[in-house]
Amino acid sequence: MVLIDSSILIKGQRDPVWFASVIDKRDDLATSVAAVAEFEVGLYAPRDKKTRDQVREFSEAAIAPLMRIPVFPDDFHEAARLVGEAIFNGEAKPSMVDGLIAACARRTNRVVWTTDETDFKAMGCDSFNPWTPSKHPPGQRAAG
């Protein structure tokens, strides 16, 4: 089972056809309310109205129908432990939001799909990066 991190939602917005191809045959997809909240800062913060409108369009089309794992009170304690131990062990410095996503993934036995595998591995999560840089070199825009 899969839990999609905000970093993959961003790649999906960059290239919707690619995102469609990696999720098409799967019925085990979810994200976390914490990842959605992180992404949805983009609904409000950008100065440019077109940017806000595009974030809303993607959010309504692709994120709204995605299963959202809720964050429970105990997940905050678990996130604190996961983030704290990752820092203590010198493996990574994950954000608290990533800690909440990791806590949700561990509680529900899901593999985190993310481009930031270092942070999630440091928090004891199974992770996978479906984004293929070789097909998406830096600076290249997806064909529209």
Next chain:
Amino acid sequence: MITNATATFLNREPSKVLGRAERGETILIEKFGEVCAVIIPHPRQSSGAEIAKRLRRLKPMPEAADAVEKLIKNMDDASRRSYGVD
């Protein structure tokens, strides 16, 4: 939406209260006038095929993706700086 129900009502009509939660309500359960528990909706598993169909109707939005990526990176960097540990 957040609503209230009494423990007495939950005891008498559990399926009505659970039905409300299934339809998306968060329900605060009150006992003797104070909230003692919360019932929240649990999401259903989503279909990749259904979302893929919606995605294929979207145009790429690289500028908006860049903007959101930058926002999240800034939030992450601020979070890391605030730890104050080496």
